[in-house]
Amino acid sequence: MTSFSFRACFDGVVPPTAADPSVLGTPPFRAVSYCEPFRAASGFGWYLYPPVDCYIKWDGTAFHWLMESAGDWMPLTNVAARTLIRLLGGEPADDAFLGLPVFATPPEPGLLQIWTGLVAVTPPEWSLLVRGVPNMPGSITYEVQDGMLETGWWHGPLMGNLRFRRSDEVVQLSRRMPLFAVQPVPREAYQSKLLRRTEFVPANAESRARTAEMISDAFSVRSDESPGGYRREVSRRRRA
Template sequence: MKFVRMVKSAPDVVKADGTNLGMMPARAMKYCEPLVTASRQGWYLYPPVDFYLLWTGSEVLYRLGAEGEWTLLDRLYLTDFVQDYRDTCPPELEDNYPPFLDVFPEGDIVQIGTGYSLIGDEGQCHWVRGPINLPSNAAYDCFEAMIDSSWFCSPLFINVKLRKQDVPISFPRHRPLLQVVQLPNSILPKTVLSPPEIGEMKDASPEFWQAWARGYEKRNEGRSGSYAGEQRRKNVEYADSE
């Protein structure tokens, strides 16, 4: 996979490392391997500029930086990017540049660009979502999306629904805007590839109860982090087998 920085001011793409940018609780880091594993999937992408949004209830205003003026948002292009794009791209593509901010017809939904595009590897797709296990912002919700980036080259953006009215919502360059996780594109078809078997406890097999007993012993043997230690050993085995 390859990220292409199209806006020069866009911060570097950062690999998620499971620490949640140092905000992961120490006990979770030491003992809760499922939480750490989820948090280290994929890459963080950030806004290319500091900006604010404000939802009035009928329209969205934006402000670039802390000292900028509030302006009605329709579709915003970053001026320096547009000129740089036109100077760099093939002549026949000089008008094919994406906006940085775009308001949807619903009024309270805004598309926010990262200043990057992405082209994936064969057989891969990408899950674009809000940052995993980072404290969420109560002022907006992130819509999640899955892109078949093995064939579709697209600017990387996220759509957010503004929740708070008449309150400036900050989007700083130092805070991740979204997280991109690479997955196999076999998960994309609408058909369920392997329908799950759903059974009742009274019909559970001896193998289920044996697995249940092993898990229960791990959780209750009195030693914190027993699952984490075992899973880390298995992770080494998985890596060695590739």
């Protein structure tokens, strides 16, 4: 059986949770009730959470942060896990990896790297796609950059990147709200040799007839009187 695991590297790390097809109640009712492609994409993978409750802002040059337990904004450059544990009132263990940053600011302007406090382990042939939470309304202040980690062999910090596109606006990070999602992907699926084998069928008399037949078959599961035909057909095929 294919297994995936997430390992916490220090106390207080929020465990990943299975992605929610209803996206925590944020999307329209019709999408959640009838649109199986929406539900399947929304429920694919796991949610990851920030390592601390805090506020962050970017002034166009540098980052600053404010912890909920602190009273003043502080410069945010590289904050080691050991430092974060002390700021939260804990006593860090004598582990070398606690010197790794939970927040890091690469040279590129507006880029903030955040470590969830986790390490992921997957079977050798699987990777994890790190991305924003699917179908959850995003922030207008920043975007989550996608990244593919070959966690079948690389068991380093499970982190994600935020690229800020607006300055002087405060962003709240909450350990109760997912910041990233990770989705399992077979390593073969994104290899160039597979992607180069894509077939393109131009429109001509012969191909259009077959295409029309395929579209007709696809639409046969739909009904204007009873929404959700695609979802019902998916369920039927899974049961079969």
